[in-house]
Amino acid sequence: MATVTLRNVKKSFGKTDVIHGVDIDIADGEFIVIVGPSGCGKSTLLRMVAGLETITSGEVQIDGKVVNTIEPMERDIAMVFQNYALYPHMSVFDNMAYGLKIAKVPKSEIADRVATAAKLLQLEPYLQRKPRELSGGQRQRVAMGRAIVRKPAVFLFDEPLSNLDAKLRVQMRLEIKALQRELGVTALYVTHDQVEAMTLADRMVVMNGGVADQIGKPLDVYADPQTAFVAGFIGSPPTNFLDGGLVPGLSNGVTLGIRPEHIQMGDPGRLSAHVAYTEALGAETLIHCRLTDGSQLTARQDASVPIPAEGQSIGITWEDGHAMTFDANGRRL
């Protein structure tokens, strides 16, 4: 068990800066998810914590100790890779035991630890199989088993579910969360999938262009995004953005953001629009509208509310408390 601290961590490859200075304090046993689009630097950040990537400047501390120059294995971490990175010629047992063998853990203890992990992950019947004889979900479990047996202080996950199909992804997501709670271990999890971030994280870090835009509890981040990027990236369908010039009471250069569920439709509305098309998803309905200037807007309403006809003219409104305004740089006002 350990805390992890990042102090103004920066990374450049040659002359290209990919991480511009990130500060994160992770408490013992906390589940932190780093989320962002591809190329935002989230994997690089994780790999710096792992020790697989050198740190250009700043500090990474694990349990209060600076680990910048320490080899991965001495950092007391374990990592689950996107493509599992199982050793293809070794059995499941040997894959999980490999790190322990290198650490010269006594044989009987290796057997115990692997057996415990295998039980936890329901891998007992497969211990003698090779990775190629396993399904995607089973391989994923072996990768986690390899991390668990080492009893690390910190778990690092690099997009571990992105190679699985949608159904399995949901199941494994729940398993990972349950496992982390049970083991009480600190976890750092990288993903581009905001649903994974929302459901797994104690706190999430939203990264954009090498910068941590916002760090906070998922619902806080959702309810109170600090930048236009965060507002747009977290939440599906994404936040609607309107040019301030269109809205009475706002000036040009300011952007207004309203989440789809906060848009109300009724006659007197603040803006007028017409319904472009609707998507009934069962529990809810998405209504795509077009404003008079051509910009688009999506509203989400409960299935019990009658669905307006396509082409119909409607008024759009929202409560003041739900309106988010951003300056020209995308910062929240």
Next chain:
Amino acid sequence: MEKRVTFKGIWLPILLVAPQIAITAVFFFYPAGQAIWQSLFIPDPFGFSMQWVGLGNFEFLFSDPFYRASFVTTAVFSILVTVVSMGIALYLAVLADRLIKGSGTYRTLLIWPYAVAPAVAGVLWLFMFNTRVGVVSWYLGQLGYDWNHVLNEGEAMGLVVVASAWGRISYNFLFFLAGLQAIPKSVIEAAAIDGARFWTRFRTIVFPLLSPTTFFLLVVNIIYAFFETFGVIHTITSGGPQQATTILVYKVYSDGFVGQDLGSSAAQSVVLLVLVSILTVVQFKYIERRVHY
């Protein structure tokens, strides 16, 4: 293409490449350098010192009618070996490709000669055509043809060409067969539906699609004929009669070791070096192109 992850350390990797670099330096670059250096000198008549002659050895070499003849011999020999072995191999590969069943059996039967050393192939063919005991030459005699490759230059060339090509058929056959089997059957069937007969299909569809394999084999076979046929020539003709089968590699050997003419032999090595470089560059260009395919 580079690996993302690299291990740290400088001395370990240097230690790891050291054996190969050491062997390369001692047995490749030093001798090659020596060859270039020696090609610029001639030993004095008493063998005590070397006299600088610049490009004199090369001038002498290219004014030597035997050396120029050896160039022509090498060209004729290489072209014949390449054409004969590739021709027979392509013919057999096209036949084998037409079979649904049994092409594997023929492949097994046809890859044998790859394992036979050129020198051994030379002995086998020498035995068949031996002027005193050879079975083939005896039957030719019965037919009224007096075979004597020991005296007849054309027959000597023919024999070393056939013996060299024979051992090379397997290799070419394997690559041609693989090339043919890689051509989608649908393309050929489409041509058949368009009414193209076998020969037309082969000429207009199969052969063009096979051209990367053919070009590759052309280069590889020429390199083979240049360098790896020494054993055939040494066992069958020893370069004779009247140097009719003295290819360049054989001449380096006979001038350097038998004739002890070190300056000339070194100059010949340098000429060969240039030839291999050209062939390697051609081959490399080809590989590069295939990578971008």
Next chain:
Amino acid sequence: MSDHTGMVEKRGVGLWLTHLGLIIGVLFIFFPIWLAFVASTVTQPEIVRPPMPLLPGDQFFENYGRALTSGINAPVALMLFNSLVMAMGIALGKIAISLLSAFAIVYFRFPLRKTFFWLIFLTLMLPVEVRIVPTYEVIANFGMLNSYQGLILPLVASATATFLFRQFFMTVPDELAEAARVDGAKPMRFFVDILLPMSRTNIAALFVILFIYGWNQYLWPLLITTDPEMNTIVMGIKQMFPSGDDTADWPVIMATSILAMVPPVLVVVGMQRLFVRGLVESEK
């Protein structure tokens, strides 16, 4: 394979003609070997009074026994052993040093890395035939004439094998090395525990090709083994022919030729799948 049938496939007469063509090809390939085998089972008088028989005689054990135990200049059994040492030495040596250097070049960044890479690449252009006289002098200066080191070392450096392994290592996912690092494996441990076992098939395929390459060497052993006891079998055959007008001992020479073919042929036919793979890969 349904896409194989249809109008392109030949049937009836065409099919038989295809087989006939192939059988003629096989006979052309086999005839010299068959004749050598027949000659190795008959007596000398049967050969020197042409035409020799075309079916095997009863002297098999006599001729092969004579070849193996006494030969002409040296017992062929000894030459077989020399060939085996040379072929194994070259094949294993090439594989070992190529594996190490490919590992260094792919997995490390170190000064002169590019230079070393090109130095190795350049050796493609220097077949032993091109540099025979100076290489011979190097070996003579080292006192390695008539020695196994002399037979093996100059042929051990191989750009082809290094490239093949480099190519293969490039296809190994980066995460595997990272996982090994996280597991605490030092570079050599990763090499031995992970990379080598994963390269098994490539190593085996290359071994087949290199064994044959080593076994079939002719010019180099011819130059540096003046002592008949050190002759390899492939170059030893030519030494069995008498100089001048004497009649060659054909049954023993042909028995030796057959013996020279057996090991590489067994390797090629027995490991056909690996052989074809090795051939195709090493030419890439």
